Amino acid sequence: MPSRRLLSIADVERKPPRDASSLARLLLDVVGREMRDCSLVLATDGRLETSQVTRHLLALPNARQVVYVESAKDLKNLNWIKSSCGGYFFLLGDPTPLLAFGEEDQHSWDYEGKYVIVGLSIDQLNQFTRTNKGKKTEHIVGVVQTGRDGEYSLCMNQLYWGEGVECVNTWLQQRRSLEAAIFPDKISNLRQAALNASCSGIIAYHRRPDGSLFIFGQEVELVLLLARFFNFSISYQWPPPGEMWGEKLANGSWNGQVGMLGRGESDLAISNRYITSHLGRFDFEHYSDAYDADINLVWRQLFILATPSPKYSWFMYSLYSPSCSDWKEFKSCYLVRLDPPLPRWQNLGFPFHVITWLAIVGGLLLTGPVLYLFARASTGSSGHDPLGRHSLVYACLYMVGVHFRESQRLLPRNPSTQVLVSFMWVYAIILTTAYSSNLTAFLTVTRQPDSIETIKELRHSSLNVLGVGPLIGNLMAQSVNPDLKALTARFASMPDFDSITEQVMSRKGVMVQSRVFLEYMREQLTDSRGRTLVRIIKECSFPFSVGIGYPTHSPLVKKFNRVINWVVESGLFRHWKFTTLSMIRKFKMAKDKSRATADPDAPADAIQATGVIPLGIDHLQGIFLVLLFGLLASLLVFLAERFCSRALGFRGD
Incomplete structure (x- = not known):
């Protein structure tokens, strides 16, 4: 019985196969164990003595393709049809075409297929696993001739487990030395592999007192959950200053996060990453399934521009429903500076709208003369109405008293005036009750003036539209909506969010970003009392969905998507969002409190007030203004009376 041993790499050397029958049995064993239902592709250059091997593979019932390889162009012309299970056999005497093809166009390859390569040495296999295609393929096995007749070493690529290939099994004549699979799942357990995550956008952080950095946010929570589930460690990276998500350069490459993914410097990109193929992003970056959506179905014309590819078009178009009536679900993406609140003395007028006040004044001006006319003209059983013996001014003052629910000693006697006064009392009771009950709430709150609510209103304002990178500006220029197109002239690409924030706080522009990010910014931009300064x-105008970014054709996408969908269905993202906003408020309040404590000249209201507060002069300034105006008005009337009485020579009282 042949000895069952696992050869080390030092024992393996590249030699032409001296036993084609043993190699044929090995490849048939691989198909029988791990490619039974796969479609097969056989690529050979005819330089190996593999006629017997080829004959046995062609006798299999699996659907297959056969290609003769002389150059990398022959491999590129192969019909790369992605299937649920694809098996690929390369029988090569010259490794040059395969190595060259591994560095070419990344799209001509089945990254989920199972590859068996015969004819390459250990060093050449290591070189292939470092190519653009090889480093993103989960299943690659090299069959290497050893020093013994009929013996072959099976060397597996390690993907994230380590560098190059590792010889994991040995075949001798008819059997393997180990029964372990040569195409194991390398993603479900990453064995504490170190993955790099590029951060930007809504990744929040807090500097602890000891100087360490605490990173948090819903994307961070998602990556930490994935790390626990798939058993990997995470290392955070930041793009160079000013690059952020990334822009396309003149030479066709990208900087920022897109460039880091394309160059293989990062395995993940976590931020509010829009799922879009704009300017050819898919050549450098792919995305996970969407876990958040920043959409507004009003601007339907942008869907054509933003739909990335047939792969994602089903998702983008499923977001639009012409019959949708729940407009509250639409998400915003423009952050503006709040205008100063209205003066508190105006609180006295807030319980009623302007039209209501005009109706009240009109009723007051109308009812006084009507009461005077009815009282003068009506004659009842008891004679003339006593209200008719007084002047028009008295009748108007009588109605003013009714409006203020002031009891009157002089009552009407005739039916017409009695009916009028009775209904006026009912009217005054309801009106004053409604005013006083609604006034209580308005005395303790501040009212903001009407501000920009729509893109049309933004267009007619003088504010600039500010964003990091040119993506939003390019899409606005391509939009058929006239308001968005007109705003293109006022769009400015800024290097970072600090520059945009400065412009927003000085009321020179608005920030355009995803709603999730703007909600984080809103929690940061507050005053000493914790009140937000922006809205x-x-x-x-953005129908993009948000997902994690990966390098193009990353083998992590499929397995990670399954867990991301579980997280979305469980509602964890919503929980993480509220938790993150709560933490931002907590850190901001702690920072303001420590700053106020350290500064003895800090304002007394620097600490957030909580609970019920007593009403101060600031809340009731309107009432005191009414008192002041009343005193001034009575003084003017008194002076007018004295002047008129002396001018007319009146005597007595």
Whole structure:
């Protein structure tokens, strides 16, 4: 019985196969164990003595393709049809075409297929696993001739487990030395592999007192959950200053996060990454399934521009429903500076709208003369109405007293005036009750003036539209919506969010970004009392969905998507979002409190007030203004009376 041993790499050397029958049995064993239902592709250059091997593989019932390889172009012309299970056999005497093809166009390859390569040495296999295609393929096995007749070493690529290939099994004549699979699942357990995550956008962080950095946010929570589930460690990276998500350069490459993914410097990109193929992003970056959506179905014309590819078009178009009536679900993406609140003395007028006040004044001006006319003209059983013996001014003052629910000693006697006064009392009771009950709430709150709510209103304002990178500006220029197109002239690409924030706080522009990010910014931009200084307008123009970024054709996508969908269905993202906003508020309040404690000249209201507060002069300034105006008005009337009485020579009282 042949000895069952696992050869080390030092024992393996590249030699032409001296036993084609043993190699044929090995490849048939691989198909029988791990490619039974796969479609097969056989690529050979005819330089190996593999006629027997080829004959046995062609006798299999699997659907297959056969290609004769002389150059990398022959491999590129192969019909790369992605299937649920694809098996690929390369029988090569010259490794040059395969190595050259591994560095070419990344799209001509089945990254989920199972590859068996015969004819390459250990060093050549290591070289192939470092090519653009090889480093993103989960299943690659090299069959290497050893020093013994009929013996072959099976060397597996390690993907994230390590560098190059590792010889994991040995075949001698008719059997393997180990029964372990040569195409194991390398993603479900990454064996504490170190993955790099590029961060930007809504990744929040807090500097602890000891100087360490605490990173948090819903994307961070998602990556930490994935790390626990798939058993890998995470290392955070940041793009160079000013690059952020990434822009396309003049030479066709990208900087920022897109460039880091394309160059293989990062395995993940976590931020509010829009799922879009704009300017050829898919050549450098792919995305996970969407876990958040920043959409507004009003601007339907942008769907054509933003739909990345047939792979994602089903998702983008499923977001639009013409019959959808729940407009509250639309997300905003413009952050504007809040205007100063209205003066508190105006609180006395807030319980009623302007039209209501005009109706009240009109009723007051009308009812006084009507009461005077009815009282003068009506004659009842008891004679003339006593209200008719007084002047028009008295009748008007009588109605003013009714409006203020002031009891009157002089009552009407005739039916017409009695009916009028009775209904006026009912009217005054309801009106004053409604005013006083609604006034209580308005005395303790501040009212903001009407501000921008729509893109049309933004267009007619003088504010600039500010974003990091040119993506939003390019899409606005391509939009058929006239308001968005007109705003293109006022769009400015800024290097970072600090520059945009400075412009927003000085009321020179608005920030355009995903709603999730703007909600984080809103929690940061507050005053000493914790009140927000900015707001998010209602309308938006971006139908993008948000997902994790990966290098193109990353083997992590499929397995990670399954867990991401579980997280979305469980509602964890919503929980993480509220938790993150709560933490931002907590850190901001702690920072403001420590700053106020350290500064003895800090304002007394620097600490957030909580609970019920007593009403101060600031809340009731309107009432005191009414008192002041009343005193001034009575003084003017008194002076007018004295002047008129002396001018007319009146005597007595």
